[in-house]
Amino acid sequence: MTAPALRDRASKYTAISMKEAEEIMKTIGTKMTKQFETVAVDLSLLGKVVAQVVKSSENMPPTRVSTKDGYAVIANDGKSTKTVIGVSLAGSVFDGVLQAGQCVRISTGGVVPEGATAVVMVEHTICSKLAEGDEEDEIELLEHVSDGTNIREPGSEVRQGDIIVRAGSKIGSAELGILNAFGIKEVHVFKKPSVTIISTGNELVAPSTEHVPMGMVRDSNGPQLVALFKEYGFDVIDGGRVSDDFECIKDKLSECLESSDVIVTTGGVSMGEKDNLKEVLKKLGMEIQFGRVMMKPGLPCTVATGRVKNGGEIEPSLKTVLALPGNPASAWVCSHLFALPLLRKLSGYQRTHHTQIKVRLAETIRLGDRPEYVRAYLEDLEDEDFPIAHVTGNQISSNIGSLVGAQVLLVLPMKQDNDVVRKNELVKAMLL
Numbered sequence: 371m372t373a374p375a376l377r378d379r380a381s382k383y384t385a386i387s388m389k390e391a392e393e394i395m396k397t398i399g400t401k402m403t404k405q406f407e408t409v410a411v412d413l414s415l416l417g418k419v420v421a422q423v424v425k426s427s428e429n430m431p432p433t434r435v436s437t438k439d440g441y442a443v444i445a446n447d448g449k450s451t452k453t454v455i456g457v458s459l460a461g462s463v464f465d466g467v468l469q470a471g472q473c474v475r476i477s478t479g480g481v482v483p484e485g486a487t488a489v490v491m492v493e494h495t496i497c498s499k500l501a502e503g504d505e506e507d508e509i510e511l512l513e514h515v516s517d518g519t520n521i522r523e524p525g526s527e528v529r530q531g532d533i534i535v536r537a538g539s540k541i542g543s544a545e546l547g548i549l550n551a552f553g554i555k556e557v558h559v560f561k562k563p564s565v566t567i568i569s570t571g572n573e574l575v576a577p578s579t580e581h582v583p584m585g586m587v588r589d590s591n592g593p594q595l596v597a598l599f600k601e602y603g604f605d606v607i608d609g610g611r612v613s614d615d616f617e618c619i620k621d622k623l624s625e626c627l628e629s630s631d632v633i634v635t636t637g638g639v640s641m642g643e644k645d646n647l648k649e650v651l652k653k654l655g656m657e658i659q660f661g662r663v664m665m666k667p668g669l670p671c672t673v674a675t676g677r678v679k680n681g682g683e684i685e686p687s688l689k690t691v692l693a694l695p696g697n698p699a700s701a702w703v704c705s706h707l708f709a710l711p712l713l714r715k716l717s718g719y720q721r722t723h724h725t726q727i728k729v730r731l732a733e734t735i736r737l738g739d740r741p742e743y744v745r746a747y748l749e750d751l752e753d754e755d756f757p758i759a760h761v762t763g764n765q766i767s768s769n770i771g772s773l774v775g776a777q778v779l780l781v782l783p784m785k786q787d788n789d790v791v792r793k794n795e796l797v798k799a800m801l802l
């Protein structure tokens with residue numbers, strides 16, 4: 371361990387640009403192994419990405435069905451008065467053949483009987499003759515219909531063998547709906563990576579601590595990041611807290627590396643004498659991909675990769691540790707910018723980054739000496755084309771309050787010719 375007096379007085383790590391950091395993350399995402407699994411069609415499939423196209427094994431609809439409540443008729447039989455010979459309701463089929471001058475009362479989704487060529491809506495008919503018990507005997511058409519009117523032909527929506535869910539699609543309610551409609555039992559999908567969150571710091575105490583001793587702080591990063599990744603659909607392991615002690619962090623990381631694909635730590639990555647994370651990662655044989663990024667918040671954001679064996683695996687697989695700064699806003703923003711896109715990439719998502727939109731600033735913002743990701747909430751005004759962005763208060767990296775209510779990260783450049791972006795200017799924002 372280096373004595374404080376002899377420690378580095380400048381960071382060994384060049385602060386790379388955001389663009390370079392994103393490129394590196396992209397390469398890591400490509401190199402890391404993707405895993406697959408077959409999952410039953412139920413709610414556990416939600417949020418997973420399809421790895422193999424799903425095709426329909428039948429036509430949709432499978433038979434001719436009515437799109438309206440009314441009467442199945444022969445459109446061109448020359449008769450406007452029709453004898454009602456039966457009923458075809460959704461779920462109960464009329465088992466006969468229609469002849470000229472006949473019709474069958476039918477409901478939306480009912481099977482169109484053999485012989486019928488169109489369905490007339492009930493609103494376009496009158497009952498012209500009653501049978502016993504107020505049953506319809508005859509109806510009169512008030513409107514001419516042509517062949518095919520109000521009928522869904524077999525396979526008119528989906529043909530047997532058509533792709534119903536493409537590879538790369540994320541399963542949401544619509545995809546679950548169509549899989550159920552076709553009776554698909556299971557789907558081959560990307561397996562989501564396993565991710566562990568670890569908070570590091572001698573000062574950390576449990577969030578439930580009533581009286582926090584002076585100099586100590588409640589661990590909010592841990593629960594915050596567990597919640598963040600869960601919010602975005604990932605299964606997270608809460609790795610708890612570990613002190614700044616070199617050996618303790620090393621033991622914790624090597625234990626977690628065996629069972630996780632991705633580890634996110636917070637704290638211990640800057641210039642403090644207890645900031646051991648980078649050295650521990652190197653000791654574990656991991657390669658530091660970057661150790662500082664020109665961004666605010668998140669300057670000392672560190673990413674390392676290394677090959678580690680999973681429990682039962684024979685071949686070691688590439689693992690990534692994102693060692694994020696301890697400041698709550700830095701940890702949260704870096705998770706959005708680096709950790710989430712990596713997890714999405716490993717999960718097979720086509721779009722890995724948050725969608726960018728344009729927003730109009732509600733206030734003038736002073737630019738800093740690093741590109742900045744400013745937390746803001748949006749207001750929709752009726753006569754405005756763009757949402758209005760309001761900054762969520764003091765943007766210092768330690769201010770956890772700046773995350774509360776944030777809906778976007780404003781993407782602001784570092785100051786150059788301009789040292790402010792003015793009220794009413796349009797700026798880019800990442801939709802969270």
Ligand SMILES: Nc1nc2c(c(=O)[nH]1)N[C@H]1C(S)=C(S)[C@@H](COP(=O)(O)OP(=O)(O)OC[C@H]3O[C@@H](n4cnc5c(N)ncnc54)[C@H](O)[C@@H]3O)O[C@H]1N2
Pocket residue numbers: 569570571573574587588589590591592636637638639640641642645667668669670694695696697698700767768
């Ligand atoms: N001499 C320098 N000092 C600092 C630099 C620098 O370049 N030179 N960079 C600053 C920047 S920028 C950041 S960001 C921070 C990041 O430091 P660390 O990652 O080493 O984080 P810590 O020192 O461990 O903690 C910072 C801050 O956050 C609090 N913290 C940590 N973990 C948690 C947690 N789990 N829950 C809640 N709060 C947490 C911690 O108590 C500190 O207050 O370094 C600057 N310094």
Ligand code: MOO
Pocket residue numbers: 665666667668669670695697699700767768
């Ligand atoms: O980069 Mo640090 O996150 O500004 O405080």
